[in-house]
Amino acid sequence: MLLNPSFFKLHKAPIFMALLSLILYWLFAYHLIRTDYIMLVSLYVGLFILFYQIFKHLRNNFKALTYLAFGFRAIFILAIPNLSQDFYRFIWDGRMIFEGFNPYLYTVESFISQGKYPVDEALALRQGMGALNASHFTNYPPINQLCFFIAALISGQSILGSAIIMRLLIIAADFGTLHFGKKLLEKLNISIYNIFWYILNPFIIIELTGNLHFEGVMIFFLVWSLYLLHISKWAWTGVILALSISVKLIPLIFLPLFYQCFIKANNNRNGVSTTHNFARLIGFYTIVITTTILLFSPFYSSNFISNYSKTVALWFQNFEFNASLYYIARGIGYMFRGYNEIAIIGKITPIIVILFVLCLTFFRRNTTTEQLITAMLLVLSFYYFTTTTVHPWYIATLLILSVFTKYKFPLVWSFVIILSYLAYINLNKADKTENLWVIAIEYMIVYGVFIWELFIKKAPKLEA
Numbered sequence: 001m002l003l004n005p006s007f008f009k010l011h012k013a014p015i016f017m018a019l020l021s022l023i024l025y026w027l028f029a030y031h032l033i034r035t036d037y038i039m040l041v042s043l044y045v046g047l048f049i050l051f052y053q054i055f056k057h058l059r060n061n062f063k064a065l066t067y068l069a070f071g072f073r074a075i076f077i078l079a080i081p082n083l084s085q086d087f088y089r090f091i092w093d094g095r096m097i098f099e100g101f102n103p104y105l106y107t108v109e110s111f112i113s114q115g116k117y118p119v120d121e122a123l124a125l126r127q128g129m130g131a132l133n134a135s136h137f138t139n140y141p142p143i144n145q146l147c148f149f150i151a152a153l154i155s156g157q158s159i160l161g162s163a164i165i166m167r168l169l170i171i172a173a174d175f176g177t178l179h180f181g182k183k184l185l186e187k188l189n190i191s192i193y194n195i196f197w198y199i200l201n202p203f204i205i206i207e208l209t210g211n212l213h214f215e216g217v218m219i220f221f222l223v224w225s226l227y228l229l230h231i232s233k234w235a236w237t238g239v240i241l242a243l244s245i246s247v248k249l250i251p252l253i254f255l256p257l258f259y260q261c262f263i264k265a266n267n268n269r270n271g272v273s274t275t276h277n278f279a280r281l282i283g284f285y286t287i288v289i290t291t292t293i294l295l296f297s298p299f300y301s302s303n304f305i306s307n308y309s310k311t312v313a314l315w316f317q318n319f320e321f322n323a324s325l326y327y328i329a330r331g332i333g334y335m336f337r338g339y340n341e342i343a344i345i346g347k348i349t350p351i352i353v354i355l356f357v358l359c360l361t362f363f364r365r366n367t368t369t370e371q372l373i374t375a376m377l378l379v380l381s382f383y384y385f386t387t388t389t390v391h392p393w394y395i396a397t398l399l400i401l402s403v404f405t406k407y408k409f410p411l412v413w414s415f416v417i418i419l420s421y422l423a424y425i426n427l428n429k430a431d432k433t434e435n436l437w438v439i440a441i442e443y444m445i446v447y448g449v450f451i452w453e454l455f456i457k458k459a460p461k462l463e464a
Helices: 005-030 037-057 062-074 086-098 108-112 122-129 142-154 159-187 192-199 202-210 215-230 234-245 250-263 266-270 274-299 304-317 325-337 342-363 369-386 392-402 409-416 419-426 436-456
Strands: none
Touching (some): 037 062, 037 192, 062 192, 062 202, 086 122, 086 159, 122 159, 142 159, 142 274, 159 202, 159 215, 192 392, 202 215, 202 409, 215 234, 215 250, 215 369, 215 392, 250 369, 304 342, 325 342, 392 409, 409 436
């Protein structure tokens, strides 16, 4: 069949685009220097155009799209991440556990400054992660630490070897997301090809597989838990959601939104009382919280809570990157007070986010799975719109949630997020500040599409 001229004529366009994509991914993985902004943007834009065209040509060929998605990931197997330094800290934490240390109790700098090297390649890892990362306690939850430990267990003396193991774990998680995402889309009567807006997306391939961000593992457990919820396996939903929280803490923000799924769902039609629904809700929250605590418990010590809470607080009161509304509030603060307002704004923002979550919990209908996922999308979007720090890989969670809804703005954001890397364009200058014009362009596009879909246009579903 492959030698049939008519077959080649029909498929030569996607074959050519797939080969061209492989070349561009190879260049991205092995020849891109982060500060080469022209090459960075050119490769990314080219890959995004090819992604859309491949999806357009193969929209009814699930198997072919799957092969391509994971074939593109395979290009990165032997690559060292070139857009992020975080993986050096991942390797350090995993090797610390392997050596019998609790990674939550020590900073990297506390060892290096005393000339102590508790893990193999300690100096190389310290240099790779940078001084800022090395000076803080780790903030990665226990299932994330388990992934780091597996890498240390299998390849504890090679940075590249550890990167390969972690990359294989992330790719395996993407297989799981594809599997349960497809099943959930089928249950919701949404086109199963929507899952490729996530799985085949260059942003996901580059940021998760390429740069070794474990949002992919967190997303796998999140999608799995949503599927279990939809088929009424609420107890297992709690367990798997706790696993998701134990990779990245971000799903904690969704917990209040489950209220209506248990209390106000249409179970009364089947003779289930409101009292029984409330008991199930309490049971669900108990399972999530208990499982999460149990997963953290091996690392507990008298200093653990203090160290961990201080590190998490940095994202609200110290770090600033690629923010939108926060930068506007900061600018107003400069006008009236003459200095940075992060210490004040960073304390107010979480309160505003919590109030927004509660509003959506009690005043918006969230009884169906699709309504719940839409509420999750809106809550997380609001959080990212108001927070002080939005790293590119954060958008991955918005993207996967959008797959099950009618909104496309996360897909647009996954394209323009590349502009956030251009914010570093001033790093070679004396001020070393972000280029706010670049950030403004990014958010003008994102907010434009967001406002259009939410308030002006009734957005169609992301059908294939």
